Amino acid sequence: MSGTVSAGRLERVEVRGIVKRYPGVLALDGTDVTATGGSILGLLGKNGAGKSTLIKVLAGVVQPDEGTIAIDGVETVVGSPHEATGLGFSFVHQELADVPNLSVAENVSLGLGYPTTGGLVKTRELRRRARGVLERLEVEIDPAAPLSGLSIAERRMVMIAHGLAANASMFVLDEPTASLTDGEIEHLHKVLRSLRDEGVAIVYVSHRLDEIFTVTDRVTVMRDGETVFSGATAEVTKPQLIEQITGSHIPTELRRRRVLPDGAEELLRVEGMSLPGVIEDAGFTLRAGELLGLAGLVGAGRTELVRLISGADRAAAGRIVVRGEERRIRSPRDAMAAGIVLLPEDRKTQGAVLSFSVRKNITLPAMSRFRLAAPLPMPSRRQERAASQDLVERLKIKVPHVEQPARLLSGGNQQKVVLAKWLESGADVFIFDEPTHGIDVEGKEEVYDLMTELAEQGRGVIFISSEFTELVGACNRVLVMRDGRLVDEFEGDRISDAALVASCYSD
Amino acid sequence: MSDNVPISTAELERRPTVGGVVDEPATSSERWTGIASKYGLLIAFLITIVVFSLARPSAFPTGRNVESILTNAAPAMIIAVGLTVVLVMQDFDLSFGGMIGLASGASTAFMVKYGWPWQLALVAALGFGLLAGVLNGYMIAYLGGSSFIITLAMGTVLTGVEFAFTSQNTVYDGIAPGFAQIASGQFLGLSNQIWIAAVIALLIWVLLDRSEIGRYMYAIGGNSEAARLSGVRVLPLRVLGFVIVGLAAAVVGILIVSQSSSYAPNGGTPYLLPAFAAAFLGAAVFRPGEFNLLGTVVGVLFLGVIQTGLTMLNLQTFVINLVQGGILVVAVLVSRLGARSR
Numbered sequence: 128m129s130g131t132v133s134a135g136r137l138e139r140v141e142v143r144g145i146v147k148r149y150p151g152v153l154a155l156d157g158t159d160v161t162a163t164g165g166s167i168l169g170l171l172g173k174n175g176a177g178k179s180t181l182i183k184v185l186a187g188v189v190q191p192d193e194g195t196i197a198i199d200g201v202e203t204v205v206g207s208p209h210e211a212t213g214l215g216f217s218f219v220h221q222e223l224a225d226v227p228n229l230s231v232a233e234n235v236s237l238g239l240g241y242p243t244t245g246g247l248v249k250t251r252e253l254r255r256r257a258r259g260v261l262e263r264l265e266v267e268i269d270p271a272a273p274l275s276g277l278s279i280a281e282r283r284m285v286m287i288a289h290g291l292a293a294n295a296s297m298f299v300l301d302e303p304t305a306s307l308t309d310g311e312i313e314h315l316h317k318v319l320r321s322l323r324d325e326g327v328a329i330v331y332v333s334h335r336l337d338e339i340f341t342v343t344d345r346v347t348v349m350r351d352g353e354t355v356f357s358g359a360t361a362e363v364t365k366p367q368l369i370e371q372i373t374g375s376h377i378p379t380e381l382r383r384r385r386v387l388p389d390g391a392e393e394l395l396r397v398e399g400m401s402l403p404g405v406i407e408d409a410g411f412t413l414r415a416g417e418l419l420g421l422a423g424l425v426g427a428g429r430t431e432l433v434r435l436i437s438g439a440d441r442a443a444a445g446r447i448v449v450r451g452e453e454r455r456i457r458s459p460r461d462a463m464a465a466g467i468v469l470l471p472e473d474r475k476t477q478g479a480v481l482s483f484s485v486r487k488n489i490t491l492p493a494m495s496r497f498r499l500a501a502p503l504p505m506p507s508r509r510q511e512r513a514a515s516q517d518l519v520e521r522l523k524i525k526v527p528h529v530e531q532p533a534r535l536l537s538g539g540n541q542q543k544v545v546l547a548k549w550l551e552s553g554a555d556v557f558i559f560d561e562p563t564h565g566i567d568v569e570g571k572e573e574v575y576d577l578m579t580e581l582a583e584q585g586r587g588v589i590f591i592s593s594e595f596t597e598l599v600g601a602c603n604r605v606l607v608m609r610d611g612r613l614v615d616e617f618e619g620d621r622i623s624d625a626a627l628v629a630s631c632y633s634d
Numbered sequence: 635m636s637d638n639v640p641i642s643t644a645e646l647e648r649r650p651t652v653g654g655v656v657d658e659p660a661t662s663s664e665r666w667t668g669i670a671s672k673y674g675l676l677i678a679f680l681i682t683i684v685v686f687s688l689a690r691p692s693a694f695p696t697g698r699n700v701e702s703i704l705t706n707a708a709p710a711m712i713i714a715v716g717l718t719v720v721l722v723m724q725d726f727d728l729s730f731g732g733m734i735g736l737a738s739g740a741s742t743a744f745m746v747k748y749g750w751p752w753q754l755a756l757v758a759a760l761g762f763g764l765l766a767g768v769l770n771g772y773m774i775a776y777l778g779g780s781s782f783i784i785t786l787a788m789g790t791v792l793t794g795v796e797f798a799f800t801s802q803n804t805v806y807d808g809i810a811p812g813f814a815q816i817a818s819g820q821f822l823g824l825s826n827q828i829w830i831a832a833v834i835a836l837l838i839w840v841l842l843d844r845s846e847i848g849r850y851m852y853a854i855g856g857n858s859e860a861a862r863l864s865g866v867r868v869l870p871l872r873v874l875g876f877v878i879v880g881l882a883a884a885v886v887g888i889l890i891v892s893q894s895s896s897y898a899p900n901g902g903t904p905y906l907l908p909a910f911a912a913a914f915l916g917a918a919v920f921r922p923g924e925f926n927l928l929g930t931v932v933g934v935l936f937l938g939v940i941q942t943g944l945t946m947l948n949l950q951t952f953v954i955n956l957v958q959g960g961i962l963v964v965a966v967l968v969s970r971l972g973a974r975s976r
Contacts, residue, residue, distance in 0.1 A: 463865045482855075491861070
């Protein structure tokens, strides 16, 4: 079963009825996908539809619980990434999986065996081999150059060259055009077409519908881990695809549709926020009592934008006006002083100090409120305990006591601890970045309730979520981001899952 | 490559520990490993004292010997508690050996070579400590250098400056009596060195365990990005850590010259290992897996007791080395094993 399959062109890779369960999540629920030699297959689906898991199954990174993979009718087990390479599969991941400190040539032949003489690498031969495949791709990259000096587009080409050097017969590209310019995208498509014409099977995963129509021959749509549509690209229309991606049934169990009073005060105005290559000229306003959603696909720049507003990163340009007063925000401290707080996406690395107790986590941003005596910068544990105990009860954080280290808490409870530390900070603007990510249904409800409560107190809430139904249910208004820009705005009854998906996927 | 050592040590310190799990129902064996891991070092310390007292009843458990152990341990105590501050923030400082030497050499040169009043020489030595700390901190926190490499290099630079002052000559004459009095004088029947070490340890204990700054420092060590996003001024606090080490090293350098009324080149290097050993031993007691001030104090005293006790037993040097090293390893491992069982 190891990588000894002959390097001849494969005809079909058939994935049948793949099921993959993770604790509490059904990532794949009977997925069927067929890739054929000499054809480009577009693979579509919302964030969380199961595309990444499917790729991991094909790459041998995870093993499916049920289902089969058949290559030219022969059932095959892809036991490891090494076996996947041996079977002729090559992957170009969205996050580049190359070795930046090695040269282009070393990356092209990485893991394929370097030409050696007496145990020493024959550099000239190695470079010649790399030059050969790079020429086939019609890119001018010096094989001797270190990879770290290359652009993202060039690095993707090196990854494809690696696949060619491995004599791969199926390429799987995950969002290959992310952060590429139009010219680079065109060149990539040209390369893919010529590979296809040589008989290679290509799986092209993308959120960009226009590209799907430009480059693919067939298209498969996944939703909630299932394959819901497969067909020739020429025979479907964009609206049909969008309908397949969203699903016809839209669970719009509307939680709230509050209308803001006309005179609601403007809490936050953001103008011309920019960070070259990441965020372009983003501007919006947030009013008191408003729950503002921020929709977009992964990589659209939502997290990056709120990190600029909350001082976690520094913007290259832009104005932030809080309650009519322009504030210079160059650090999280500045943002806190202006009344803006961020609950970051990754609570383990950015939100909580896991070695700290619940009490110490909760009081960290506002230590001066818990002093033994006002001028003395020494915390009173009694006061800290009382305040954190109070918040633990209010937020229903499940811990035996507030001295429990945060690392022993479940994900949902950690999220609540991160929330608790900002709740009493007196901030006006709360930014929640994927607050329900990885927590159970009950926990999600509690997070929605909290955000609603904050809004009802007259604060402003910005809510980032990749689950659009959440935004539909919770928000007064939703902004859509695409490629680092704010491109659309929906308010009140115009907010719907279909509208958000259509907006996110259009080009 | 340059980051490997501090990071791997940091990883070691981040392992799940017993100290935090208080309320979970524990079986009696778990409770014993809990106690072993939390107080193992303290128990080993007490046993060592008892063993030496039984072996040398007339010499070891005496007031005079206690004072001698404390006096000898004072310089190591000062530098180890200073070092604990940077370790808490997951930084390293290997430059203090060189800084101790520079403070010795500079204060001697100012008094002997340039004829400054000893008070001024003292202030100048402390000034060097401050400066070295600021430089270390700036290069590491603001410019992003690896604390391991930067301080290693800084230690060499400081030793170079020391030699520029003294040309590596040993100096026996010309140390001002007032200066000598700092370390050799007494207060309330105890050596000034004991008092100085006690006051510095107390100040740093208040800083780390009782002040907001200390809480922030532990937050930086636990998760510096979360601390930054919570509004903690991460960079200045990291600089402060290096400044504290620099000042502590300067104090030690001054005490060494003062104690002996003489200067010998490169006097700081012998303190490197004991200071780290004490801090790491200390991270194995009270709050296992976390550097803490009381633990460091116990670590320093433990090392001092072993040193004195073994010397009193008139053992051969190689036996002293074996026993000293062996006790350290066992003490740390007992705590580690207990901590890992969770």
